[in-house]
Amino acid sequence: MSAKRYRQESASPLGRILQNTAWLLGGKGFGAVCGLAYLAIQTRTLGLKDFGHFSLIFGTAQALIALAGFQTWRVVVRYGSEHVHAQEWDKFGRLGMLCGVIDAVGAVLGCALAAVMIYGFAHVLDLNPSYIDVAFLFCVGSLWALVSAPTGMVRALNRFDMAVYVEAIVPSGRLVAALLIWATGPSVGRFLAAWAAIDILEAILYWIMARRLCPQAVKLSYLFQLRQALRENPGVTQFFLVTYMGSATDAIIKNGPLLVVGGWVGTRAAGLYRLASQLSQALSKLSTLLTRSVYAEVARVRVASKADEFRKLALQTSLIAGGAGIAVVAVAYFAGETLLAMIGGDDFESGASILIPLAIAASFDLASVAFEPVLHSTGRARHSLTARLIAVVALGFGLWQFIPLGPSGAAWAVALAGAVSYVAMGLMAWRTLKQVEGGQISVGLPDDAEVSGNE
Structure with missing residues (x-):
């Protein structure tokens, strides 16, 4: 019995990427409109200082999610694509349940870490004492709202169209909640409670969706076969650890500067930085969407296509993403100040000096969208981790040099880290593609030699 994963789709890998991205863009286009609307409500009803408190609490939760959330969707896509291709639904199900358990373990560890961070170091972030309990509860709710494993199952099944409907719950729900809060009395606590509840609802719906698409894979009985899942997916432990460390370093780059701004400069500066970052x-949402589509398609091509098609797909995707990155910077440069004023009001207009370097950083992320999927799918996950660690060092150096400039200095540190990551990971991906072309690395079969340390 096969899963409900088939729909009319393009015959070429690039066509499938564009098709899947179009589905995601449809949902995210709707989400972007809702997001800008509820962001405008937040900034105008809370004011700069309270929005700064909200931003610091939200940023702390995101950092915790990245540290305790193990990005298991990458594991499901990387190893599950082969099971889906062979229609081995029992193996696919055991892998999905293994990753679901890992998500739960991460949530428990994250709650403990949240208690230490919130109750032990809230004063460092200049957080209002009346928000400390609320901040902890929000972090707990966010951690248990992780949807990484079922998300990976849906992507491995190539059902990005169905994922759109689930993910639309978050922006639409937040907009409705923001309107209700605006009408009944805005406060930081109410916004945080609504955001957490909506995220938890999305997590529940994602598991329901995975179950409907592949009922033979989502079974509680597989929870008692976790050791078998480890045996059926050789190299999965090493791959998981490497991708987790990569996502943790990525979290440092994305969320660390906001917390540094809050601790070094103050909550008002954090609010300004947060709006510019949002x-x-x-503007660079295409980066996230392309990453999801490319990651799944590269994993699929690796087990089902020839080396020349694999290399061609990576190059085509990089060119498209690079052009989109240039457009992001152009919009930020010419219209950034106007957009910030429209969303947040006059108090946030000065955030244009922060937005431009952040847009430059986002453009580097967008241009490198194919690099990490290529490295992961060919068993070179350690290479992408090395590139991210180099970027973290660059971020630390940039913050040390530029933070005296205030929030804009932190933004330029992020741009520096993005440029370093792009160059380092790009060189590694280019070398890998040359090895694929020369036959030193095979596609069509798993190649985890590098991940396991035997090159």
Whole structure:
């Protein structure tokens, strides 16, 4: 019995990437409109200082999620794509349940870490004492709202169209909640409670979706076959550890500067940085969407196509993403100040000096969208981790040099880290593609030699 994963799709890998990205863009386009609307409500009702408190609490939760959330969707896509291709649904199910258990373990560890960070170091972030309990509860809710494993199952099944409907719950729910809070009395606590509840609802719906698409894979009985899942996916432990460390370093780059700004400069500066960061992420949303589509398709091509098609796909995707990155910077440069004023009001207009370097950093992320999937799918996950660690060093150096400039200095440190990551990971991906072309690395079969340390 096969899963409900088939729909009319393009015959070429690039066509499938664009098709899947179009589905995601449809949902995210709707989400972007809702996001800008509820962001405007937040900034205008809370004001710069309270929005700064909200931003610091939200940023802390995101950092905790990245540290305790193990990005298991990458494991499901990397190893599950082969099981889906062979229609081995029992193996696919055991892998998915293994990753679900890992998500739960991460949530428990994250809650303990949240208690230490919130109750032990809230004063470092200049957090209002009345928000400390609320901040802890929000972090707990966010950690248990992780949807990494079922997300990976849906992507491995190539059902990005169905994922759109689930993910639309978050922006639409937040917009409705923001309107209700605006009408009944805005406060930091109410916004945080609504955001956490909506995220938990999305997590529940994702598991339901995975179950509906592949009922033979989502079974509680597989929870008692975790050792078998480890045996059926050789190299999965090493791959998981390497990708986890990569996502943790990525979290440092994305969320660390906000917390540094809050601790070094103050909550008002954190609010300004947060709005500029949100807008830059909205402008570069294509990066996130392409990453999801490319990661799944590269994993699929690795087990089902020839080496020349694999290399061609990586190059085509990089060119498209590079052009989109240039467009992101252009929009931020010419329209950034106007957009910030429209969303947040006059108090946030000065955030343009922060938005431009963040847009530059986002453009580097966008241009490198194919690099990490190529390295992961060919068993070179350690290479991408090395590139991210180099970027973290660059971020630390940039913060040390530029933080005296204030929030804009932190943004330029992020841009420096993005450039370093792009160059380092790009060189590694280019070398890997040359090895694929020369037959030193095979596609069509798993190649985890490098991950296991035997090159």
